[in-house]
Amino acid sequence: MALSRVGKILRSSGWRIVTRPDVLYNRWLNERELAARAEFVRSAPSKIEIEITNRCNLSCRHCIRSKPGFEAWLGDISLDDFQKLLRQFPRTLTLTLTGFGEMMVHPRFLDIVASARQILPHANILGYTNGLLINQTVDAEDLVRSGIGQVHFSLDAATAETYQTVRCSPKFDQVIAAIRSVLDARRRLHSSRPFVGINFTMMNENFREAPDYVRLGAELGVDYIARPALIMTAWGYADGAKRITKAEMVDVLLQTRRAAEETRAPMALDGYMRDPADYFAHYDDNRKESFRTCFFLWNHIQIDPFGNLKLCCAHPAASIHSWGNLLETPFSEIWNSERLRTARRSLVRGIPPARACVETCLRPDPEFAD
Ligand SMILES: C[S@@+](CC[C@H](N)C(=O)[O-])C[C@H]1O[C@@H](n2cnc3c(N)ncnc32)[C@H](O)[C@@H]1O
Numbered sequence: 447m448a449l450s451r452v453g454k455i456l457r458s459s460g461w462r463i464v465t466r467p468d469v470l471y472n473r474w475l476n477e478r479e480l481a482a483r484a485e486f487v488r489s490a491p492s493k494i495e496i497e498i499t500n501r502c503n504l505s506c507r508h509c510i511r512s513k514p515g516f517e518a519w520l521g522d523i524s525l526d527d528f529q530k531l532l533r534q535f536p537r538t539l540t541l542t543l544t545g546f547g548e549m550m551v552h553p554r555f556l557d558i559v560a561s562a563r564q565i566l567p568h569a570n571i572l573g574y575t576n577g578l579l580i581n582q583t584v585d586a587e588d589l590v591r592s593g594i595g596q597v598h599f600s601l602d603a604a605t606a607e608t609y610q611t612v613r614c615s616p617k618f619d620q621v622i623a624a625i626r627s628v629l630d631a632r633r634r635l636h637s638s639r640p641f642v643g644i645n646f647t648m649m650n651e652n653f654r655e656a657p658d659y660v661r662l663g664a665e666l667g668v669d670y671i672a673r674p675a676l677i678m679t680a681w682g683y684a685d686g687a688k689r690i691t692k693a694e695m696v697d698v699l700l701q702t703r704r705a706a707e708e709t710r711a712p713m714a715l716d717g718y719m720r721d722p723a724d725y726f727a728h729y730d731d732n733r734k735e736s737f738r739t740c741f742f743l744w745n746h747i748q749i750d751p752f753g754n755l756k757l758c759c760a761h762p763a764a765s766i767h768s769w770g771n772l773l774e775t776p777f778s779e780i781w782n783s784e785r786l787r788t789a790r791r792s793l794v795r796g797i798p799p800a801r802a803c804v805e806t807c808l809r810p811d812p813e814f815a816d
């Protein structure tokens with residue numbers, strides 16, 4: 447394992463990780479098996495996402511949950527089932543408590559975090575949130591005390607007007623206040639946790655605000671500003687609207703990059719942020735093959751509130767695809783089941799592993815106007 451990786455693990459898991467050589471060995475093996483595209487996987491996935499609820503207090507314009515025809519069984523996981531699931535993954539390094547839904551809507555959100563901390567003391571526990579329930583149902587200081595390692599706030603706007611258009615809510619100022627209050631609570635409690643990030647999904651209605659989103663993050667003093675994300679078109683756009691041109695996208699990303707450099711914002715300038723013009727010049731070709739880089743069948747899994755093992759986040763619900771139910775069948779059986787091994791074999795041969803992958807991974811995201 448590269449030294450930089452070890453440093454990253456130490457930063458997010460803390461010193462406790464040195465008492466768990468089995469976790470570190472699993473991580474090493476998991477990476478090797480992913481690199482080798484092994485058909486039979488002996489290691490457990492290093493990253494798991496448990497969607498503790500798929501209910502939400504918003505209905506954002508771009509969200510897969512809000513699309514007509516999106517059928518999910520909606521509900522919350524019970525604390526008991528959450529613990530049953532988690533005990534199947536003692537060597538997990540990263541646990542995310544979100545999928546499609548708002549984690550803080552779960553009535554026992556703080557108990558879930560506390561339970562995760564207890565079962566996986568070495569793990570980095572994190573979640574994505576719209577932030578609107580902070581200081582409403584979840585007190586900012588309680589959030590800090592819960593031991594959650596990272597909280598990432600989804601903004602998708604740099605102004606109240608655009609927030610209203612995209613997130614269909616007039617509460618932009620309330621999210622900004624929530625971010626400030628978590629940062630303040632962390633300072634007051636002399637806590638190093640949680641690491642606070644913001645993110646922004648680009649779409650026709652908001653992409654021009656990406657540079658201001660970076661400036662806003664720098665002004666708030668957050669720890670991490672995610673690079674503006676490209677929307678997943680297949681599920682994300684019900685109207686099939688064509689997007690902006692590639693040239694417009696490149697121009698905005700260059701302005702965003704400049705804003706990050708000028709403000710010294712904590713944003714990684716990698717991937718399409720490194721050289722947007724070059725990236726988008728080869729975009730169509732790269733997309734055709736993108737499913738080949740899939741890691742979900744090896745080291746990153748997603749579980750819905752009912753215990754179903756889903757594909758990646760391109761597949762929002764187990765009603766579209768499930769590999770099995772982890773509350774009924776032990777993970778060890780599902781992980782190397784005939785279905786999963788066939789899927790891994792397919793991927794190695796250049797065939798998308800499941801029908802749902804054809805509908806998502808193989809379609810361009812975003813779709814440009816040219
Ligand atoms: C699905 S939400 C769940 C967590 C929480 N409710 C929130 O809004 O952050 C996680 C992230 O996915 C993003 N997202 C939603 N729909 C998307 C889509 N169609 N394409 C790409 N990202 C999307 C959201 O903007 C958000 O940043």
Ligand code: SF4
Nearest residue numbers: 502504506509547576
């Ligand atoms: S993006 Fe998040 S807040 Fe918005 S509807 Fe989807 S899950 Fe809810």
Ligand code: SF4
Nearest residue numbers: 737740757758803807
């Ligand atoms: S859509 Fe399928 S192939 Fe693509 S990343 Fe997700 S699981 Fe992997």
